[in-house]
Amino acid sequence: MPPCPAPDTCLLYLIRHGATANNLEKPPRVQGQASDPPLTPLGTQQAKETGKFLRRAALSSVYSSPLLRAVQTAEAVAAPHALAVQICPDVIEVDTGKWDGLNWDEIQRDFPEAYHSFMQTPETHGYPSGEIMSDVLARSSAAIEKLMSENLGHSIAMVAHNVVIKCYLGHVLGLPSVKARSLSQKNCAINLLRSRRDKVKLITLGAVFHLDEAAEKRG
Secondary structure, X not given: OOOOOOOOEEEEEEEEOOOOHHHHOOOOEOOOOOOOOOOOHHHHHHHHHHXXXXXXXXXXXXXXXXXXXXXXXXXHHHHHHOOOEEEOHHHOOOOOHHHOOOEHHHHHHHXXXXXXXXXXXXXXXXXXXXXXXXXXXXXXXXXXXXXXXXXXXXXXXXXXXXXXXXXXXXXXXXXXXXHHOOOOOOOOXXXXXXXXXXXXXXXXXEEOHHHHHHHHHHO
């Protein structure tokens, strides 16, 4: 676990929430900001294991999207540090519009043209009646970087969502949206970012070894 950062540096543990029932379906169902289900028992266990792992991090603050799945995960991360979860509205999941609650097979069948455009050029073709990726990046990146600038000298954690995290990590890595969507972000994956002198660097991408180790112990 990295030590406490220097006075001009912030370390951010950016975490995807634990699994919901929609995430576990095959194929998974689209779950945007209009969907607010709780974690499943598996998702609750993932959140607990993430909190257990991060208890060694000297977290000074824990932030979360306002959606229940993120808040429940953030509470598990905050508990070992006796911290209250602070809500960050601008990292709420993407507005998935007409596709919310559908699985990807249904979307491809019922919206073939929109699906094709979305897969090929997500920068300009977003979720029908919802957001495009540039909308998500604009609101989330401003909020994330503001919090990092306000927490220099500290380690903080934030629980957000698949699309939000991929958009932001793609921005940090200089990837277009069509490439950023391929970044692995399993439920309760941990990304470590470092902000120093207004420059953000990705240190760790999509780590889930804390979940793999826990599963091996249970098995």
